[in-house]
Amino acid sequence: MLELCDVYKTFHPGTVNEKKALCGLNLRLGPGEFVTVIGGNGAGKSTLLNAVAGVWPVDAGRVRIGGRDVTGLPEYRRAAFIGRVFQDPMLGTAPDMQIGENLALAARRGQKRGLRRGLTRAERGEYRDRLAALGLGLEDRMTVRAGLLSGGQRQALTLLMAALRKPELLLLDEHTAALDPRTAAVVLALTDRLIAENGLTALMITHNLRDAIAHGTRLIMMQEGRIILDLAGEEKRRLTADDLLRRFSAAAGEPFDSDRALLADD
């Protein structure tokens, strides 16, 4: 579903701030794989997701989604294949537009936007049902501006928008990091459900090692712009946090940067 071949990206090349963010990264995701991504600060996790989403062009290498080479496509054209949820709950929705209008925008991802109605009556019914399934009571607030929702509600809405028209790839960039632990758990459960129900292929960055272990079918760990650990199947299922830290030290030759990697139980 996703294939990254020897991808390089350097920010601010030739300056004192030069940062080699991706150094010959290779990654292949099969259909239905749900990969959690962990790594310390500056390991290249977000850069990986941005390279896939096409936020900027890569310096070298190829990016393929569903067999198509998208290396030369800008962000808004790759959006046809990709659903995204960001860390900042503000980023995922248009605050000045209604909940229904936001969903309608997402429903037309990848389609030509012409002079047909931006939100039809039939769609309203569909979105009502979908919102009701979230269990957050949003179905009765379809005409409320998204800017009036709480962070958790916005992330739930953004998730629904991302999964609305089954994307070939779902990119989650620490999408629960800005939420309180209880809301984060609700959004994570919703994430699991939407991925399972729609059989989505997903990449999820998290700074919480327990979440990385508990969710998904595969786990990759990044350091200095490369993947240094890649666990799947039975190996991933039996993984514990202590295991993971040991494996990291062995692979990286240094202890895991645990300042940000939360091992808390909540």
Next chain:
Amino acid sequence: MGFAEYLSSLDPQALLQRLPGYAAQGVLWGVMALGVYITFRLLDLADLTVDGTFATGGACTVMLILAGWPAWAALTAAVAAGLLAGLVTGLLHTRLGIPAILAGILTQFALYSVNLRIMGMTANKSVSVDQYPLLLSSRQIPRAALIGVLLAAALTALLCWYFGTEQGSALRATGSNPAMSRAQGVNIDAMKVLGLMLSNGAVALSGGLTAQYQGFADVNMGRGAIVIGLAAVVIGEVLCAALFRRGAPFAVRLLFVAAGGVAYYLVVGLVLWLRLNTNDLKLFTAVIVALFLAVPQLQARRKSSFRAADRKEAQPRA
């Protein structure tokens, strides 16, 4: 002259007589305000092209009518010229990465020369309603007002429909959250260019109508137009918010923006009637716009500010 003398010299009759004229002129500026609303509120861009575009609309209309075109055809061509001006600003901004405000200033600056060329290198061209079939004129104020109202209403209806379409929704999303719009597959650069074009098209229409109303086009007729447009937008919004406390539907908000033009010109009429110095009119307008634009900030500060926090700490706790 004493104050009593000054008061008795004011003639209420004269004010009443002149108000319809100001209202008519205001409706024509309301069309311009609708254009400014698209960029300023929906796209969140301050587009200064409009000062030039307003004169371009006037110049095109007058020159084409003088060349024997029917008024409606001349106005259509003026709108096309406005779209083109918006396209230039849009491309300067999106393709060349020039900040929107500077891109607008550059186009506006260039349009001064373009407008002079359109008018055959003269700064002022008149078109007499006696010799040419104008759509409207200050000689027949009721007719001018009616045509102005009809056109403003038609434009409002058109914008209402458009911003409810898929494309119009994408345009609004671009102004509301560009990052989200890109992630949802919206070509936000194209949307910005489109919005700037639509806006300048409306402004050129307003310029073409105004030129016919006053019977001439002048290369300086658009000077400060953006400020008057903004004045109309903010006055309209404040009136709308005061009357619809729970928020008004989009169509109503647009109508209030157009009506903001009328409100502005009625105030101008009042100022002129009070025989205040007309040279102070621009200062007066700028102060009004600054005040209205500051309202949200001032309201927020009343709720929470460092000074208020400081004062609270100084008070003994109850």
